[in-house]
Amino acid sequence: MATGRTHRPATRSRGIPEATVARLPLYLRALTALSERSVPTVSSEELAVAAGVNSAKLRKDFSYLGSYGTRGVGYDVEYLVYQISRELGLTQDWPVVIVGIGNLGAALANYGGFASRGFRVAALIDADPEMAGKPVAGIPVQHTDELERIISDNGVSIGVIATPAGGAQQVCERLVAAGVTSILNFAPTVLTVPDGVDVRKVDLSIELQILAFHEQRKAGEEAAAAEAGTPPPIRSTAASRKGPDGEVPAVMPA
Amino acid sequence: MATGRTHRPATRSRGIPEATVARLPLYLRALTALSERSVPTVSSEELAVAAGVNSAKLRKDFSYLGSYGTRGVGYDVEYLVYQISRELGLTQDWPVVIVGIGNLGAALANYGGFASRGFRVAALIDADPEMAGKPVAGIPVQHTDELERIISDNGVSIGVIATPAGGAQQVCERLVAAGVTSILNFAPTVLTVPDGVDVRKVDLSIELQILAFHEQRKAGEEAAAAEAGTPPPIRSTAASRKGPDGEVPAVMPA
DNA sequence: ATGCCTTTGTGAACGCGTGCACAAAGATTG
């Protein structure tokens, strides 16, 4: 999970646990797929498999929203899609601004799945004067000077930061001062925000490092098992060259 | 947090809790910044602020790695950088392949922070024959047909999937069959993998939906507070037009 | 109408993660 919230200690957001909120979009995606295949109802077990979670967890999650299921039958797909959408606030249209239209910002602007679920790219903002006016994904880039006006005019409350790390905190402060209360941060920095502002971060580098940790551990365990004469569990083909870059696994030589 | 692991029930990865592992890269980043400023030592309190966490949590996290601090003084920055790097497996060089060189894949390939910490883009792979041979970020794109050979030749164990959702599971299976045991997935799908393979996902859409949930809740609470005659907490300027797109907040009209 | 079969909704137990608070450790100063 390339994510983490900031501030706001307790959960109790109208009683729905934070962990549940984080899974609702997952259920919604699975349900939307079922809806497109015109499947009328689905059991907690089927839906759980589709969403990649435990079925008891899924039922408990839904129980926070109310009793929308029918015992012996399951859940009505359309009805559940509506209920979850409403709970997540997706029945409204959320204007979003993206700040920092470089490699990543441009990719985000071009991302189709953005608009698909109630989010609309209201503006693209960059500090580079060269970029001003140039269209990216059909939307002209605007200069940072316009930031406050853009936020205000469009009633934007969600901002995406895709600037280099150095500028992120300052951009964040301007966004917040202008009225933004939710920020999705792609820059590798810890953002400091006042209470009442939500920050979520997506950090590629952290994700890779976490994977590397487990990868190293797997290589170590495997080496230890080989040392002990235990044959590697399965997949010994790939296993035999698992030390990355031809390096020796980080275990004691003797 | 745009993240979530799959499979592998218990933690106990050599005793280091998963939550701690997820924070180590954060500490490492803060420590690297200190190191570049030639700061010799740092207290848990200072470092905690820099990393945006509680200092007790930070100390407990470090205690899992061993006793690397000096009471009354703090932690030696250089030494800690080394210890965390080693623990995360960053003293090795990890070759990574990126599959699906579209908007996002190209941005990832161009991402500088990639190589900075032990990760090296070994190959770019795409199914589009038109792209084969074209250089992206200085690396020629190779066709999917070569996938197995590339993984094998380079000893790749970490793969990044940036294809459309439809192709992700199949790409995933080919990667795993070829020997990849860690996957970072950007496609909005639940990937099914065999035991022993780690999957982490980054899902922009889910992040935005979580933000929207809290945003809606804030708007609702505010409306309720206004109704009750209680003035909005702070920042009433921005608050007064918090209903997105000029819509009425989703509360009962009367 | 009655009984069976499926599936929900949730009580309860458990484990992980967090944060407080403090004793022990060590540096520093006189």
Add this chain to the structure above:
DNA sequence: CAATCTTTGTGCACGCGTTCACAAAGGCAT
């Protein structure tokens, strides 16, 4: 060398999240 001051390392309690397991609910067949 002793006193003081700073900061670590951790015992402990608490709360959240997960999972099991099952009683209740409801559809459906006879």
